[in-house]
Amino acid sequence: DSGVTQTPKHLITATGQRVTLRCSPRSGDLSVYWYQQSLDQGLQFLIQYYNGEERAKGNILERFSAQQFPDLHSELNLSSLELGDSALYFCASSVDGGGETQYFGPGTRLLVL
Amino acid sequence: AQSVAQPEDQVNVAEGNPLTVKCTYSVSGNPYLFWYVQYPNRGLQFLLKYITGDNLVKGSYGFEAEFNKSQTSFHLKKPSALVSDSALYFCAVDRYNTDKLIFGTGTRLQVFP
DSSP states (O other), X not given: OOSOEEEOSEEEXXXXXXXXXXXXXXXXXXXXXXXXXXXXXXXXXXXXXXXTEEEEEOSOOTTEEEEEOTTSOEEEEEOSOOGGGXXXXXXXXXXXXXXXXXXXXOOEEEEEO | OOSEEOOXXXXXXXXXXXXXXXXXXXXXXXXXXXXXXXXXXXXXXXEEEEOSSOSEEEOGGGOEEEEXXXXXXXXEEESSOOGGGOEEEXXXXXXXXXXXXXXXXXXXXXXXX
16 A cells, blocks of 8 residues: 555546546655556656646646645546546655655546446 | 657566566666556556666565666566566656656566466
8 A cells, every 4th residue: 555545446427527536645745646547548647746836747638637735635637528538547646756756546547438 | 759668568477487577768867767566456556766876776575676777778677476476567767857757668477377
């Protein structure tokens, strides 16, 4: 158990809908990262937040957004969902950054029908 | 250009034999290199990382990896494989200390009794 929690574990929704994925980092970790794992794209970095501020952005679609709250938990919002958004979404956390180890949560499996 | 390459989709090894899972990278400067393992329906678990120093890095569950700058490789090794080591292994690089982990495509390790 990495200490990173993600809810929900599974999510089934329809195209065009909006969902919110939630992540609680390990105690003491200030950085939160979101990754998408799909069969065709592999594991891709989406976005990083550090202590409430966006720090780095990867291949995140404009339909997707994230935020980190004062208690350091993070939410990833996915809107106007398409079939291709079906994937496993991971959250990871680290103490800071700069080469610090990222510890991953169990993931949220999203299925868009 | 891909930053991390895992040339083998699958590696098969008999229990008790040594195993090697290959990883090469193509980034400039001094990258931070990581290995993670993913068991079915689980998140990624951190195994080990190379930041600087000794080229041989020891990690969890008896795994180790050797950093070779001239060959730009970071192969994962274990002297004696266990059936329970069967999983999906990912090599990752943190380019330019940006905290954006770039993952390889993964190598499925199958250890046969």
